[in-house]
Amino acid sequence: MVEAIRDALDVSMQRDENVVVFGEDVGYFGGVFRCTQGLQQKFGMSRCFDTPISELGIVGVAVGMAAYGLRPCVEIQFADYMYPGYDQIVSEVARLRYRSNGEFTAPLVVRMPTGGGIFGGQTHSQSPEALFVHVAGLKTVVPSNPYDAKGLLIAAIEDNDPVIFLEPKRLYNGPFDGHHDRPVTPWSKHAQGEVPDGHYTVPLGKAAIRRAGAAVTVLAYGTMVFVAEAAAAETGIDAEVIDLRTLLPYDLETIVASVEKTGRCVIVHEATLTGGYGAELAALVQERCFYSLEAPIARVTGWDTPYPHAQEWDYFPGPARVGRALKAVMEA
Amino acid sequence: MSDPGRLSFHVPAPAVRPGGTPDFSEVKIAPAGEVRRPDVDVAAEDIRDLAYSIIRVLNREGEAVGPWANQLSAEALLEGLRHMMTLRAFDARMLMAQRQGKTSFYMQHMGEEAVSCAFQRALSPGDMNFPTHRQAGLLIAGGYPMLKMMSQIYSNELDPLKGRQLPIMYSSREHGFFSISGNLGTQFVQAVGWAMASAIKRDTKIAAGWIGDGSTAESDFHAALVFASTYKAPVVLNIVNNQWAISTFQGIARGGSGTFAARGLGFGMPALRVDGNDYLAVHAVAKWAVERARRNLGPTLIEYVTYRVGAHSTSDDPTAYRPKMESDSWPLGDPVLRLKQHLIRLGAWSEERHKQAEAEILASVIETQKEAEAHGTLHSGPHPSARDMFEGVYEAMPPHLRRQRQQAGV
Numbered sequence: 127m128v129e130a131i132r133d134a135l136d137v138s139m140q141r142d143e144n145v146v147v148f149g150e151d152v153g154y155f156g157g158v159f160r161c162t163q164g165l166q167q168k169f170g171m172s173r174c175f176d177t178p179i180s181e182l183g184i185v186g187v188a189v190g191m192a193a194y195g196l197r198p199c200v201e202i203q204f205a206d207y208m209y210p211g212y213d214q215i216v217s218e219v220a221r222l223r224y225r226s227n228g229e230f231t232a233p234l235v236v237r238m239p240t241g242g243g244i245f246g247g248q249t250h251s252q253s254p255e256a257l258f259v260h261v262a263g264l265k266t267v268v269p270s271n272p273y274d275a276k277g278l279l280i281a282a283i284e285d286n287d288p289v290i291f292l293e294p295k296r297l298y299n300g301p302f303d304g305h306h307d308r309p310v311t312p313w314s315k316h317a318q319g320e321v322p323d324g325h326y327t328v329p330l331g332k333a334a335i336r337r338a339g340a341a342v343t344v345l346a347y348g349t350m351v352f353v354a355e356a357a358a359a360e361t362g363i364d365a366e367v368i369d370l371r372t373l374l375p376y377d378l379e380t381i382v383a384s385v386e387k388t389g390r391c392v393i394v395h396e397a398t399l400t401g402g403y404g405a406e407l408a409a410l411v412q413e414r415c416f417y418s419l420e421a422p423i424a425r426v427t428g429w430d431t432p433y434p435h436a437q438e439w440d441y442f443p444g445p446a447r448v449g450r451a452l453k454a455v456m457e458a
Numbered sequence: 459m460s461d462p463g464r465l466s467f468h469v470p471a472p473a474v475r476p477g478g479t480p481d482f483s484e485v486k487i488a489p490a491g492e493v494r495r496p497d498v499d500v501a502a503e504d505i506r507d508l509a510y511s512i513i514r515v516l517n518r519e520g521e522a523v524g525p526w527a528n529q530l531s532a533e534a535l536l537e538g539l540r541h542m543m544t545l546r547a548f549d550a551r552m553l554m555a556q557r558q559g560k561t562s563f564y565m566q567h568m569g570e571e572a573v574s575c576a577f578q579r580a581l582s583p584g585d586m587n588f589p590t591h592r593q594a595g596l597l598i599a600g601g602y603p604m605l606k607m608m609s610q611i612y613s614n615e616l617d618p619l620k621g622r623q624l625p626i627m628y629s630s631r632e633h634g635f636f637s638i639s640g641n642l643g644t645q646f647v648q649a650v651g652w653a654m655a656s657a658i659k660r661d662t663k664i665a666a667g668w669i670g671d672g673s674t675a676e677s678d679f680h681a682a683l684v685f686a687s688t689y690k691a692p693v694v695l696n697i698v699n700n701q702w703a704i705s706t707f708q709g710i711a712r713g714g715s716g717t718f719a720a721r722g723l724g725f726g727m728p729a730l731r732v733d734g735n736d737y738l739a740v741h742a743v744a745k746w747a748v749e750r751a752r753r754n755l756g757p758t759l760i761e762y763v764t765y766r767v768g769a770h771s772t773s774d775d776p777t778a779y780r781p782k783m784e785s786d787s788w789p790l791g792d793p794v795l796r797l798k799q800h801l802i803r804l805g806a807w808s809e810e811r812h813k814q815a816e817a818e819i820l821a822s823v824i825e826t827q828k829e830a831e832a833h834g835t836l837h838s839g840p841h842p843s844a845r846d847m848f849e850g851v852y853e854a855m856p857p858h859l860r861r862q863r864q865q866a867g868v
Contacts, residue, residue: 146658172658178688183647183681190588190651190665193636196658210677217641218648224850226629226637227619231853263851286853331856375856 127313128298130272130321131161131237134279135199137325139169142197145283147174149184149201149237158203159239159298181211185236189218192232192288199283202238205292206252211236219288220263235282235289240268241349241396242433242442243296243306251433253348253397258290259374259406265289265330266373270297270351271318274371277328285330294348302349303356304444333377335384339366342390342455345381345407347371350394350443357448363456365392373403381407382414389420390455394448399427421458424451470709476777480787485763487789490517490733491524495742498750502728509719509729512763515738520799526742530579532806538579538737539797539807541599542571543816546794547823548594548604549768552611555827556625556772560835561611563625565591569767569785572737572793573698575599577666580744581634584663588636588649591626592698592766593668602633604826614834614841620849621842643669643676646695650686653693653751664692664751672703674718675711683759687725690756694747695722697759698734700766705779722759734764735790737797763790844868 138145147162153176156163165174177184181202188198202208208215215236223231242251258266265287269275275293282289296302300310301318313319337355341364344354351369358365366384370376385391391411393404404425411423426443434441473481493513496505515527522528530538549566556564567574574595581587587596597607609616611625619629629637636652639645649667656663669679674697686693697718701708708718715721722729728750732743740762747758765788769776801807834840848855848863855863 178681178684180681180684182677183685186644186647186678186681187651187654187685190648190653191655191658193648194586194652194655194659196655213641214644214647214678217639218644222637223853225619225623225627225639226631227622228850229618229629229631230637265852375858378857 127272127275127293128159128161130276131279131293132163132165133321134276134283135162135165136168138199138280138283139165139173141325144195145197145199146172146191147199147201148177150177150179150203152176152201157201159295161237162201181207181209182214185211185214185219188234189214189222189232192234193222193230197233197283199235199237202236204250205238205240205254206249208238208254212257215258215264215290216261220261223287224263231286232288233286235279235291237291237293239295239298240292241294241296242438243302243349245435245438247435248432253292253395253428255292255373256397256401256403259403263288265375266292267330267371268292268294268348268373269371270294270348270369271301271316272313272321273318274328274334276321277326278330278371280325281327281330284327289330292348296349301352304353304442305356306439328371330372331375331377333371333380334369335366335380336369337365337367339364339388341365341388342392342452343368343381343384343388344392344394344452345370346394347373348396350396353443353445353448354394356445357452360445361449361452363452365452378410378414381411385411385415386418389418391415391419392424392426392448392451392455394426394443396428396443398430399425400430402427421455424455426451470713472707472709472780474781474784476779476781478781480781480784482787482789485789488512488514490514491527493524493526495525495746498746498753499755500728502723502726505728506723509723509731510716512731512733513739513743514733514736515742516736516796516800520796520803522738522800526739529742529745530738532801532804534579535737535797535801536806538575538599538741539794539801540815540819541575541595542737542794542797543819544823545571545575545595545598547820548598548607551823551827552608553772555611555835559837560831561613561625562836563772564611565626565771566768567592567594569788569792570698570700570734570764571595572740572797573734573762573764576737576740577696577744579741580748581666584634585665586634586636586649586652586663587666587668588645588652589638589668590642590645590670590673591638592670592700594626594628597628597630597633597635600633600635602630602635604823605830608827608830609833612830612835614830614839616830616833617842620846642673643678647678647682647685649695650682650691650693653691654685654689657689657692657754662752664694664748666694666696668696668698670703671697671699671701671708671718672706672711674721683722683725683727686757687727690754692751692754693757694744694751695757695759697761698764699761700764702766702770702776702780704770704774717761719759719761727757727759729759729761731761731763733790734762735793735796737793738800765790
């Protein structure tokens with residue numbers, strides 16, 4: 127997936143000379159996860175460069191650049207480091223088009239690795255997507271595989287609205303089903319690891335059905351797509367796993383069609399439970415599908431604690447927990 | 459070693475509070491004409507003293523003196539005077555309109571008119587200001603139609619921002635005026651980004667960032683200085699030190715730093731301090747900094763020393779925290795009166811013509827005001843529709859907003 131992201135940046139920088147890429151360790155070194163490796167060499171220092179350690183500064187200058195007419199695609203080294211730049215994202219990036227009546231816009235992308243599973247402790251594991259989805263004016267995307275990562279990132283860069291692009295870091299090197307004690311499968315051995323050369327997009331706002339099923343709908347995104355698939359396989363429950371891909375704008379049609387068909391819904395995310403994106407999904411499903419529901423909607427998420435270090439696998443909503451929820455919903 | 463004893467906690471406080479006698483003896487004022495004018499390619503470390511002095515051109519007699527004088531013709535100065543007088547008349551009418559309930563909020567410039575009016579003269583078309591709340595002189599001196607300013611304040615049917623923004627949060631790309639945020643300090647670092655973009659594109663345009671003395675305490679200020687310094691961005695970074703951040707005197711934000719300008723020194727950036735009530739000095743220093751930026755010599759930090767004569771906003775009452783007549787004691791005088799005195803001394807102006815101009819300007823402002831009010835005020839007459847509220851959040855309205863608009867029945 128790292129290569130797919132790098133390829134998306136490369137393709138976008140080739141097609142549009144207004145695309146610039148910068149962030150901490152992003153230039154010469156190519157990023158701590160290597161997503162920008164080689165871009166400075168290829169496109170020069172003024173298109174891809176290192177910045178001071180200031181997330182506020184990174185997002186703030188990106189706003190000014192976007193107002194000028196560039197298309198910055200910046201990297202925040204970990205989503206956990208985003209908070210110093212959050213005021214710029216909420217008060218500036220998200221509102222610029224609205225408050226200036228379209229005179230100034232901020233067509234920029236803020237990429238950030240999200241989620242746990244790498245023993246990163248509480249400052250390298252968070253999933254802050256709800257903090258962005260809550261903000262009017264932003265689009266929020268979470269890819270789950272290399273093909274989507276490339277297509278969605280190119281679409282995000284080409285979009286005229288600001289996009290928060292959360293990259294599940296546990297998926298950088300292979301699909302992860304939550305079985306941390308088993309060897310990692312590399313993307314090269316996975317169908318969605320196939321990434322075409324050149325330009326293509328995956329449209330924002332469209333979900334994908336990863337596993338068709340009739341018994342229960344599982345709404346997931348990012349790493350949790352694979353966890354949900356594993357849980358379905360291991361419980362033998364005929365779950366339909368929907369990969370939301372874009373959290374805002376969300377693909378309500380796909381969600382509603384599936385829940386109306388299955389009559390059951392389990393929502394899975396790695397972020398904390400209370401006030402999380404799952405609450406919004408549950409409300410939407412309840413509003414739209416109440417009369418089709420045969421069981422209460424269930425949520426399987428991270429606990430409402432900071433992301434712990436040693437207890438990582440007790441915190442992570444793995445296939446066993448998702449499987450229990452599937453069974454409970456089926457038995458309700 | 460002796461016993462250090464217990465610690466004590468320090469909170470800075472102004473010398474005088476309401477009921478006291480105003481005292482500005484702490485404000486060290488260099489005589490006009492005294493501070494040298496270095497070449498624009500001077501090394502920052504060779505002019506560190508300029509961050510602690512005050513560049514002034516107009517002396518007490520109304521003469522323009524010293525190396526920063528003689529940058530503008532009498533004709534240009536007359537135009538500058540007119541801009542400041544227009545801003546003052548505009549302020550007076552809009553303050554009154556707010557008191558009459560025609561709008562919710564207003565912020566006036568009284569005492570600070572020279573800063574934005576004179577600065578704008580130093581820019582070229584295509585340059586971009588990233589202003590804060592008290593720089594409407596950039597628009598007035600830049601030729602932006604007053605009808606649009608008033609319509610924005612009234613949120614009426616002609617409001618270019620469709621009623622979405624608090625009064626005075628103007629925006630005009632065409633006039634080099636970036637959309638005002640309302641959050642403090644955020645625009646300062648954006649100005650640096652805009653300037654970086656201009657350099658990346660090998661353009662010739664420069665940016666100007668604006669911030670108040672109080673907001674220099676925001677992290678955005680420091681991020682702006684770091685990025686401007688690192689990338690030698692073609693930007694002029696302006697601090698308007700009007701002594702008061704709502705009720706908080708400038709010592710709270712300044713802390714142990716001798717001056718606000720001195721904050722630039724650690725970033726290796728030329729930092730100048732200027733008499734903000736001296737139209738000629740503001741313009742001359744702005745021009746110097748703009749030329750540095752234009753010649754790719756990098757950023758400049760400027761502190762304009764001025765005084766906020768009026769309340770912070772229409773929601774503020776300064777008699778609660780500072781002596782009522784403090785502004786009369788402000789040692790740098792009134793920018794309009796000082797330029798007027800200078801022009802009279804030059805033989806280009808007279809008391810009589812000034813009075814006449816005042817009346818003409820007021821009449822023209824009132825005429826524009828009537829026209830604006832014919833298109834509505836906040837609570838009466840035509841105004842942007844509730845339907846407009848849902849537009850422009852995104853380039854294309856996403857389905858969830860379309861559903862909400864439907865629900866709102868607009």
